[in-house]
């Protein structure tokens with residue numbers, strides 16, 4: 001007898017097979033059989049039956065390869081909100097920002113950097129993280145002991161690795177040969193213990209407290225080649241990188257040629273400052289693939305947008321000319337910098353330069369909106385864009401923007417759509433054969449954005465509403481395709497023998513709901529949330545985690561597994 005049979009469902013198997021009405025049986029956490037008989041007669045009896053009602057789609061659970069739940073998973077086994085949004089596997093440690101390995105002396109530094117670079121609440125991190133580990137294998141063991149609702153695969157993060165070996169010097173200098181050898185040995189140990197790969201960032205906007213660059217940005221060529229070479233030595237693992245302006249595709253191809261491992265390149269956006277760049281780079285990726293190197297472009301299906309105030313102006317921090325503002329330690333000094341005409345001349349000049357990837361440019365003023373103001377006299381500005389206001393006033397938009405922020409006690413809440421605003425071009429990215437759809441950044445930037453529902457949005461917006469992809473293609477792109485890229489065995493597909501990570505949803509309504517603000521982080525810190533729409537069930541390793549009304553089952557246990565075994 002099976003544990004579960006789901007019948008009369010439209011089966012979308014995650015492998016691109018045209019959908020058909022069928023049924024599926026689960027036993028012992030795995031898919032026992034998939035049948036083209038809607039009534040599932042040959043599947044036999046089951047302890048439990050779920051009726052797909054001939055209209056609901058049964059698909060593999062979504063695999064989110066770009067999350068930052070490293071800290072949150074130590075206090076929240078659900079990886080909220082991903083578990084409620086059809087995600088059954090999360091990959092953590094992206095961009096190289098992990099919390100392991102970490103010595104007790106560096107815990108506070110690590111937490112303060114995470115607060116800055118990933119926009120996490122300092123109080124929530126200080127209160128929430130259970131520091132019952134130091135080494136990377138101890139961290140994995142601690143996650144496993146505590147248990148989790150989704151499956152988790154974890155990168156070893158370059159910034160943590162550097163801090164482990166170089167201490168506070170990690171943000172200041174290149175490593176010596178001895179230090180590089182030490183880092184490589186720790187990485188090899190982590191890969192053997194079950195890390196999914198090695199993640200790093202060379203992105204200019206990745207700064208820790210007071211604008212100090214994140215440690216990985218100080219690595220030189222020798223260090224990068226030695227560490228990525230460890231993946232080749234072990235014969236396992238993905239090299240994941242969030243790329244800044246110095247990391248070119250030919251350089252990444254050289255790494256892939258050296259270690260023979262896949263390279264996952266984030267974050268490939270349509271940048272209004274240079275909309276063709278991502279397509280030039282995709283061309284280079286295609287050429288590298290033709291030479292046998294497995295390079296992937298990680299793309300997203302949302303406009304990259306965020307809410308921010310001048311008190312924490314993350315979108316502006318990638319501008320080199322913003323540095324004096326980043327380094328201003330108190331409010332009076334910060335205000336003086338923002339008002340300084342020389343500072344303003346420099347940022348205007350830089351924002352007008354073309355060819356620098358993925359940062360704020362002067363093409364974005366019509367996508368920068370005033371959301372909330374502090375002072376009553378500014379209320380008429382709510383809902384207007386800085387582009388409009390500047391044209392009306394005949395002023396430079398940067399002056400309008402900074403003057404408003406200064407006059408409004410630095411508390412004006414802005415919303416900016418930075419990248420991926422042109423849907424016709426984004427559609428080309430989503431359909432590209434070398435693209436991996438992800439970039440949810442779930443677990444990070446909690447007060448600015450919530451894109452954890454990217455998979456449901458892909459099914460609802462890009463497949464149903466726009467028709468850029470078929471539902472079969474959309475499902476495949478966030479299930480088996482990314483699971484294959486990460487060498488995650490037996491997941492992301494509805495085939496006999498695969499793990500029973502399943503979602504059941506209504507294709508006529510599926511999507512993500514409206515943004516709302518909730519206060520459920522440790523110490524009551526707030527985050528943005530978007531509820532699922534049209535989701536009628538989720539199972540992880542055969543255990544139901546979301547009920548027929550789309551609500552999380554709080555007492556579902558912790559069915560997720562820490563994934564430690566990866567194909568070569």
Ligand SMILES: [Zn+2]
Pocket residue numbers: 066068094095242441
């Ligand atoms: Zn990231």
